[in-house]
Amino acid sequence: MLAYQHRVYSVALRMLGDRGEAEEVAQEVFLRVHRSIRDFRGEAKLSTWLYAITSRLCLNQLERGSRQRRVGEAALARIADAHANPGARLEASELERALHRAIAELDDERRMVVVLRDLHGLAYEEIAAALELPLNTVRSRLHRARMELKRRLRPFLS
Amino acid sequence: MNCPEARELFSSRVDALLTPEQRRALDLHLQTCAECPREWERFRRTVSLLHSLEEARAPAGFAARVIEAARREPWLRRLLRNVFLPLHVKLPLEAAAIVLVSTLVIFLYRQTPEVQRAVEAPPSPRVAAPAAEPPAKSVTLEQRQRDLGAPSVPGVTAPPPASPPKAAESERVGALEAPREKDRPGKEEAAPAAEPPAVGGRMDAAREARKSAAPAVEPKPAARAQGPFHLVGQLKAKNLEALDSQLTDLVKQVGGILVRDAEPMGGGSIVEVIVSREAYPRLEAGLRQIGDFTVETRASSFPQQVRVALRIAE
Numbered sequence: 355m356l357a358y359q360h361r362v363y364s365v366a367l368r369m370l371g372d373r374g375e376a377e378e379v380a381q382e383v384f385l386r387v388h389r390s391i392r393d394f395r396g397e398a399k400l401s402t403w404l405y406a407i408t409s410r411l412c413l414n415q416l417e418r419g420s421r422q423r424r425v426g427e428a429a430l431a432r433i434a435d436a437h438a439n440p441g442a443r444l445e446a447s448e449l450e451r452a453l454h455r456a457i458a459e460l461d462d463e464r465r466m467v468v469v470l471r472d473l474h475g476l477a478y479e480e481i482a483a484a485l486e487l488p489l490n491t492v493r494s495r496l497h498r499a500r501m502e503l504k505r506r507l508r509p510f511l512s
Numbered sequence: 513m514n515c516p517e518a519r520e521l522f523s524s525r526v527d528a529l530l531t532p533e534q535r536r537a538l539d540l541h542l543q544t545c546a547e548c549p550r551e552w553e554r555f556r557r558t559v560s561l562l563h564s565l566e567e568a569r570a571p572a573g574f575a576a577r578v579i580e581a582a583r584r585e586p587w588l589r590r591l592l593r594n595v596f597l598p599l600h601v602k603l604p605l606e607a608a609a610i611v612l613v614s615t616l617v618i619f620l621y622r623q624t625p626e627v628q629r630a631v632e633a634p635p636s637p638r639v640a641a642p643a644a645e646p647p648a649k650s651v652t653l654e655q656r657q658r659d660l661g662a663p664s665v666p667g668v669t670a671p672p673p674a675s676p677p678k679a680a681e682s683e684r685v686g687a688l689e690a691p692r693e694k695d696r697p698g699k700e701e702a703a704p705a706a707e708p709p710a711v712g713g714r715m716d717a718a719r720e721a722r723k724s725a726a727p728a729v730e731p732k733p734a735a736r737a738q739g740p741f742h743l744v745g746q747l748k749a750k751n752l753e754a755l756d757s758q759l760t761d762l763v764k765q766v767g768g769i770l771v772r773d774a775e776p777m778g779g780g781s782i783v784e785v786i787v788s789r790e791a792y793p794r795l796e797a798g799l800r801q802i803g804d805f806t807v808e809t810r811a812s813s814f815p816q817q818v819r820v821a822l823r824i825a826e
Contacts, residue, residue, distance in 0.1 A: 359578075363570035377571060384578045389593060453561050472562035478527075497523035504551075504558040511554045 358401065359384070361474060362408050368469045369412040371458060379415060383407045405476065406484040409466055416462045449510045456506035464499035471496055513541045518548050522555045741784070741821040742811040743792075748825040749803035755824065759783070762798040766791040781824040789814045 362383050367376035386407055457465060470476045470484065478496075482489045504511070518541040524530045525538060542549050596602055621627050749755040763770040768787035787795050792814060799805040799822070808823075 359570040359574055360567055363574065364568040367568045373571070376568075377574060380570065380574070381578050381581055385582055388582045389589075390597070449561070450565075453565070457562075468562065472559060473565055473567070478529075493523070497520070500523055500526075500555065500559055500562075501519075503562070504555050507558055507561070508554065511557055 358404050361401070362404055365405065365408050365469055365474065366412055368457065368473065369409075369462070369466060370415060375415065379408070379411050382411055399480070402476075402480045402484050405470060405474070405480070406486075409470070409484055413462060413466065449507070452507055452510050453503070456503050459506065460499055460502060464495050464502070467492060467495045468499040468503070472500075513537045515541075515545060515548050518542070518545065519551060519555075522552060525552075526556060526559050741809075741819045742814050743807060743818065744809040744821045744823070745799070745805055745807045746823045746825050747799055747803050747805050751803075752824075752826070755802065758802045759822075762795065762802065763787070766795045766798065768795060780826075783822050783824065785820040785822060787818055787820065789816055789818055792818050792820070795820070 359380065363376055363380040366379040366383075367373060370376050370379065383404065387404065457468065460468065466485065467481060470481045471478070476484070478489055478492050481487070481496075482492045485492070487495075518538055521530060521534060521538050525535070530538065542552055595606075621631070747755075749758075751758075760770060763785055766787050768785050768791060771784035771786070772781070785795065796805065
């Protein structure tokens, strides 16, 4: 089970932007899985189930309103820094920083789809199952998110 | 295909989800459009950058902290989870178990007279109050015979109960020696615990007899007053066949209560009569008319309610 710890933590950190909160959410994910592992009927992949719990907890956390403080520039920079290794932080390219920032500036629902698809490689169907969304909605959100990222990164890509 | 239509297909193209026709149409547009190829290149690089991002790693000790937190789960939540989850499995099983146990309890209750007696037996005082007694009642209770068969009552040869409590024995002895002391209310409250157990089979017969007999057979709780006998006597009836009715009439005349077995009175039977102290002389006189009455054991003085045990001889 804990083989998934890095994946769960990574999603939580990308969504919440705070190491402490990400660890709390990741811990809660595994506690919930521990409590209800007997309910898992194996119809979906275990990883999909874990991503479903993780995404639900993250979105709930974001909806509580305390996340508004993260809109500021300083907060966005912290999110970018949070994903860089401390040793490599100074070497992180401006493009990578811009990418982290652009991801952080996506709205929560779009960010979640991009994180699951492009950072964790889930199939469209897995994302639809984890987020309990229609497949077309997943496809549409992902495309909008990628287009928005492209627009934000345009100065670095030309 | 125009530019917006082409750009809508960028994501599907990156993920290789286009149909061959869509792919051909998009490629054709990219070859002929001036702006879309650049947009497509930016789009492709953006997604490529996203794919290149490294996964963050959970902090050191995270797994250990999760395991520790799982161990600290509140006991109540653990208990509820273990008892009820998964609901779709455990709830029907638990309901079936409740039904099964209930059925078993009812079955055992019906099949075990001792349990029925324990449930039905009312807490009764040692001596009934005169106002609460009916003029004459006939009660079936083998217990009376067992009481009389206790070793503390000399001259009575009825078999002793299987395991009579010692407290019951000492109370019977004490009653014959000092009945006044036993009549105190404070002493009487402890009496029910000293009652020896009755025998189930006979109680069933008695219960059936009470159900089918006239209401006069059913005693009020007061008539079930239990405790030591103040007088034990032997009655050798002149006419055994008429004894039942004669004794019933006599007890009725003296305003007493007759406690007897469900079976017809005969040699070896033991019955109990409860009369007031004032009415006892009339009872004794009547008994001497019915047959040869001999007093075997007698308390030095009688309380207000006198309990008389009669051993019927052939």
